[in-house]
Every structure is written in structure tokens, then in C-alpha cells.
Amino acid sequence: MAMKSLTYFAVLYLLALTLPLAIASDPSPLQDFCVGVNTPANGVFVNGKFCKDPMTVSADDFYFPGLNIAGNVNNAVGSNVTTVNVNNLGGLNTFGISLVRIDYAPNGQNPPHTHPRATEILVVQQGTLLVGFVSSNQDGNRLFAKTLKVGDVFVFPEGLIHFQFNLGHTPAVAIAALSSQNAGVITIANTVFGSNPRIDPNVLARAFQMDPNVVRDLQNRF
Structure with a gap:
């Protein structure tokens, strides 16, 4: 029983150590640099970009x-x-x-x-x-x-x-x-009132507790 408890707490401890890494926005690099380009050029795809050939990288990059x-x-x-x-x-x-x-x-x-x-x-x-x-x-x-x-x-x-x-x-x-x-950026007013296609005004009217005609006016502005 004592061994099971020890194992349980050991697992919790390891999860606590690794969780911050798992939820990080961007992963840590595994090389000195990986200059991003939009087309493959003797490189690999990393974080949404292809890595430029390191031998062709310059200060301008x-x-x-x-x-x-x-x-x-x-x-x-x-x-x-x-x-x-x-x-x-x-x-x-x-x-x-x-x-x-x-x-x-x-x-x-x-x-x-x-x-x-x-x-x-x-x-x-x-x-x-x-x-x-x-x-x-x-x-x-x-x-x-x-x-x-x-x-x-x-x-x-x-x-x-x-x-x-x-x-x-x-x-x-x-x-x-x-x-x-x-x-990334999400501008609240543009997103809510300027979506394409438009959100049903009745949905926004209830969410914001306002008249649907006011919602339509705001949608026209955006």
C-alpha cells in the first residue's frame, strides 16, 4: 500500500514538472537557428516554416x-x-x-x-x-x-x-x-460584428442584451 502511494505521488510530481512545458506557446529550438522560408530549399518544415540552409544564412536574416x-x-x-x-x-x-x-x-x-x-x-x-x-x-x-x-x-x-x-x-x-x-491577434469588435459570413443578429442580440436592429447597425459598420 505504501509503495502504491509513493508511485502515485511520484507520477503527480513528474506531471507537475512536465505540464508547463506541454502548454508552452512555442517549443524550444533544438538548433542554433532555423531561419524560416516559405519554400523547401534543402531544409525541413519547423513551426510552420521551412528552415533555410544554414550555410546560406547571413546577418540580414x-x-x-x-x-x-x-x-x-x-x-x-x-x-x-x-x-x-x-x-x-x-x-x-x-x-x-x-x-x-x-x-x-x-x-x-x-x-x-x-x-x-x-x-x-x-x-x-x-x-x-x-x-x-x-x-x-x-x-x-x-x-x-x-x-x-x-x-x-x-x-x-x-x-x-x-x-x-x-x-x-x-x-x-x-x-x-x-x-x-x-x-496572432483577435480584435473583439471586428471578430464579433465583422465576421464573414455574419453571425445571426438574433444570436448577438441575446448575447449582448440589445435590440437586433442595433446589432445589424454595428455589423454594417464593420
């Missing part, structure tokens, strides 16, 4: 210029996200990281959205931002919000809805790192 250039914020939400991920910097393949620059017009926002595959850490470079995220249903949908100034840092947990809003009357800039080579 790990280089991305122009993150100092402001993005165009002349749009409905007043913000622009410049993304540096595996799709435009092949050297990031298998490394589990990516980077974005976010520009905000005065009163502009990066609207509520979620990254399904990454935690995000953001630092303010210019301006003043109101930022926050909302916990899941099981944690009571609590809002965690903070006003950030230049040099302040805030973390948005993986998969949770979050946002940033420029409180100032001048442009703002933030840099954020994400724990995935391709974090």
Missing part, C-alpha cells in the same frame, strides 16, 4: 530596419501596429518571441483584443496611456487597469482581452514584446 518610423494612425481607431514576427523576419523562427511598435493618435486606441498564443509586455516610449486587461469568467471578469507614462511597463497575460488608450493630446508610442514568434 536576423535584421529588420525601420522600427523608428511612425505608423499611419489615420484610421477609425487612431492607432497603428507595426509587427516584427516570423513572417517578416525569418530569423525569429523557433525562438518564441516577436516585437511590435504601436503608434497612437491623440485620443487614439489599440482597441480591445487578445493574442491567443502570447503574453505581452509593453513599455511606453512617448505619451501617456491608459492600459488594462480583463480576467476570465472564472476569475470574475475583473479589470486590471493602469495609467502609464514614459518608461512604465505593463504585462498582458496570454489570451486575455486587453487594450491601450492615448490619454494625451499629442501622439504616443509604445514598444511591446510577445512570447511567440507569431502571436
